[in-house]
Amino acid sequence: MAVDEILERSAPGPVGEAGRVSFQVEPGSYRHWRLTFDGPVATLAMDVDERGGLRDGYELKLNSYDLGVDIELYDAVQRLRFEHPEVRTVVLTSAKDKIFCAGANIRMLAASPHAWKVNFCKFTNETRNGIEDASASSGQTYLAALNGTASGGGYELALACEHIMLIDDRSSVVSLPELPLLGVLPGTGGLTRVTDKRLVRRDLADYFATRSEGVGGARATAWRLVDEAVPRPRWDQAVAERAAEFAARSTRSSRPEATGAGGAEGIALAPLAKRRDDDHIGYQYVTAALDRAAGTATITVAGPGQDPPHADAIAAAGVTFWPLAVTRELDDLILDLRTNEPELGTWVLKTSGDAGRVLAYDRLLLDNAGDWLVNEIVHYLKRTLKRLDVTSRSLIALIEPGSCFAGSLFELALAADRCYMLLGVFEDGDPEVGPATVTLDGMNLGPLPMGNGLTRLQTRFLGDDSALTAASEAAGRPLQADQAEELGLVTFAPDDIDWDDEVRIAVEERASFSPDALSGLEANYRFAGPETMETKIFGRLTAWQNWIFNRPNASGPDGALRRFGTGQRANFDRKRV
């Protein structure tokens, strides 16, 4: 059954009445995870409700997951960073006996259309990168405590943790059975993390990924698939010890005022105020106008309404603090549009507001980078911009009078595939509003790297150091269109006479091209230069997985993915491609 058909009659949960998936959940309503706290150690236990699938038609047995389970996981990972500055180790484990997690639900995958599978895997990969970002950037280290078998996506989830413990009970194993059982790849990071993170030798990795029964105990340790295999009698104590060790080494909340009794206070991620209908999505600062005929979403990000508060007042402002509010809204919007609006293939990016205030907020963030909350906000913005980078939609930035593409918001223009900036003003525009300007600041020069490890500015000027230097040295100066074009910061700078035609053609033309070819083009162009584990996951592993998902050998009526569990073997076209 196609997922689209199930959509209309789905029960409460993350699928709303119009059949749209919502990414807004909260711990009180989790159906699949239990989050508990013990001082600096949090335990995030997977306890999937078999009947809690996002759609009808499959049961989430053996802690297998679907997008709904992943949405709760993402929410938990976010809350741990913002609401729990005291947490330094997160123990990821299972609340079920003998099974950690069986990976993505196969019946769900088999029944899902291609685009759904791909989008689901992308979100899953992003959450796993987010887990690694918590360990790397936030002193909140994830420890996988595999108290039972971790197979497929279950083991890939463990791979996102810094340390993997496996219970040594002669039956629990780690495995990547996707290839032998389903004819697809361990595609949510699995292959890449096994070789590039765990440094498993590739011939052993090959054997491992073709052995559906998995590997446990001493062999799993010797091959580096896990860090330690611990017998059951010592399990609880060993996990507690390891969690305490990681907590003791953490630098989280290390500023003086946070080390006192109680440490820093977390801030509550209150629900977003969001209006959503067929044509419009609105939050406080971010709005999107959806034009189905044109195939576009026009996204406008509003700058701050007031000057920034004093540094001491940031925590009190909490989710109302503009940088955090705007990031949360943008994050939710990206996920909403990606999941619910696959036919809106072009996103037009605009901003509106006072550029000076954006720069003032940036300065506040840069000046207080050592503050735990500021650190969290900047890394969250970094992750959200990365989400934009890997979004399979064409991004066109329009810079017009009244906009505020400055500092952190200029990253939106740098993330775009193309950027048009009006030279001068519109003849019929507001006479009070002068020509648009763009301004770089410190936020463009380091704190918001892309997945390839470079800033968007470095990626833009790859190999052209003099252009990079010239642009960097212009930081702090408002640049009009001709200057921005001269410095290579915008693609084209048409004047009022040409603007409408040029922009219209760019947007209309985009809608006329093959959506698949555009996804491929953008996935290649957006990441010039060096590659990292992250870009390899999104670029190489994902592309191969998408190809395999789309092949009859996996998804055809006789394919392995469709035939899994039917008792019938797959019938392969044996030609190698």
Next chain:
Amino acid sequence: MAVDEILERSAPGPVGEAGRVSFQVEPGSYRHWRLTFDGPVATLAMDVDERGGLRDGYELKLNSYDLGVDIELYDAVQRLRFEHPEVRTVVLTSAKDKIFCAGANIRMLAASPHAWKVNFCKFTNETRNGIEDASASSGQTYLAALNGTASGGGYELALACEHIMLIDDRSSVVSLPELPLLGVLPGTGGLTRVTDKRLVRRDLADYFATRSEGVGGARATAWRLVDEAVPRPRWDQAVAERAAEFAARSTRSSRPEATGAGGAEGIALAPLAKRRDDDHIGYQYVTAALDRAAGTATITVAGPGQDPPHADAIAAAGVTFWPLAVTRELDDLILDLRTNEPELGTWVLKTSGDAGRVLAYDRLLLDNAGDWLVNEIVHYLKRTLKRLDVTSRSLIALIEPGSCFAGSLFELALAADRCYMLLGVFEDGDPEVGPATVTLDGMNLGPLPMGNGLTRLQTRFLGDDSALTAASEAAGRPLQADQAEELGLVTFAPDDIDWDDEVRIAVEERASFSPDALSGLEANYRFAGPETMETKIFGRLTAWQNWIFNRPNASGPDGALRRFGTGQRANFDRKRV
């Protein structure tokens, strides 16, 4: 093996009587290229015979190409390196007026099955990498002299050259029209080379790749799409000057005896002696037994039959010199099997002969690395092993008594996805032959890097410096199975009792898996660690292109590739994936 084997003749064109494509051609029979010489400058002019397509059903108009055109190009590139040590600049141009090359023939692509398209693109990419290797490793610099429009694959061919000159006549342009016209990518290196080699800013690259009419003149130069745009009156002279400049800077044939009158003599790449039928492919040193029921090709590489000659005698030996002979045979075999035997999904790699002699030949090569011919042979072996790395077949190496997996031939085992080495001897084996050994030497430690820039040994032990050091320090020592396993040089070392079962299961199991998933698995596992332009082309760009090729939006009955030239617009599924 006797020397009087019949040569498989392709008459006429590269498709032989059994419908197999042959990669053996020679300049005298080129239908599509003209190769002329003027001292240190060779001119390779594309002059495609419209009626010379490899298959019926399409005409190769406007210097468009198919696999047959590419096979001749590959042959020319190889001969330039071996037969023409005096050539220091190769001017790649067109013998036709106003058109350089229109890229891959669209009707051919539209009519080709998926596997054919993918294999064709792979070979095309390999030849382009070979062109870059000539510039980088051989002092033989390629200069693209675009005397007319270069579009699609035509421009991608130019991108493989070190310097691109475009005639500035108000009509000649460079373009990548694949996306707007065909709904596919510029997938033979195009996207990657534009951003990572030419360093074109990605927003300009985006505009360029969506503008089917292309970019010429000053704009093409300003955007770095070409290095210079030269008006027609100055064209011939400018090309000649530039060719002479590159030749003057070349280090080719720099050894003392080559700088005398006439310089070094080239060696003739005489036709390979090859026997080929449905079950067997045989050359002098390399044989392959094809088992269609099992889906395997068992490839055996024989070591040298005699001790190496003195260094002075290498050139006289020419194509009979063992390292060159074995490399040519292996290269042809890989291409034959890839193109003509897509259902043989597993290649079992064996060797036979005297390991000591292999090591002696390696020493000769290493000791004479400065000799132009030795340099060519080692780089050719490097390229051939890289071809193996990107081959979408499972590679299983079997190391048995009587084998000679030593030095350069041990690279075959390192290239394999898995390697089995017999511990001890076969109980019923030849009592004269002792247990197998493997030996590393200098050839494993540098001269034969993979596409990722690392040696196969470095890739194998990525991030494990102590294992790499231990293996490297064992160089020169023959290692028995237990030692090789201990050092991590082989995957498994079963004894006589387990050998048959373990090997049989490994091979049979491989044949039972999804061929697509295996291609994806191997493409990910084989390249751990850093990425280069080359691995990005084969890993990321190719994977996206394969996915796009396989999508209805390109190859379905209403897809852009199928509808091109019919006057009907493609009908796209607009959902973004």
